[in-house]
Amino acid sequence: xxxxxxxxxxxxxxxxxxxxxxxxxxxxxxxxxxxxxxxxxxxxxxxxxxxxxxxxxxxxxxxxxxxxxxxxxxxxxxxxxxxxxxxxxxxxxxxxxxxxxxxxxxxxxxxxxx
Ligand code: AMP
Numbered sequence: 001x002x003x004x005x006x007x008x009x010x011x012x013x014x015x016x017x018x019x020x021x022x023x024x025x026x027x028x029x030x031x032x033x034x035x036x037x038x039x040x041x042x043x044x045x046x047x048x049x050x051x052x053x054x055x056x057x058x059x060x061x062x063x064x065x066x067x068x069x070x071x072x073x074x075x076x077x078x079x080x081x082x083x084x085x086x087x088x089x090x091x092x093x094x095x096x097x098x099x100x101x102x103x104x105x106x107x108x109x110x111x112x113x114x
Contacts (some may be wrong), residue, residue, distance in 0.1 A: 006098035036106030077105035
């Protein structure tokens, strides 16, 4: 989508601190990290949020989570773990309308979130 920030990041039009890229997915460090490790994994194809993903996207959703977990291990979270978050729409606190998984770790995270 032309006016979507994360589509632009996936295309390299807007710069990011890239961690990983393949044909379907793109991962990059969050610009305002809330933990020592905080990165985002997105599908390159525009999907506004997780509830907009359809049945045909199930494999993609699986890859999104699996890739987030693999990258979390690569970035040092294997021992301590972390949090994998998908915010959705206004009540979920989603501010960028392009599906993304947050991965946070490197410190103890409280639950529940505020
Ligand atoms: P959410 O509130 O779940 O939609 O999360 C959006 C996330 O995108 C926030 O954590 C922002 O800090 C992050 N973000 C916004 N703009 C950028 C950017 N240009 N590069 C990296 N992360 C960004």
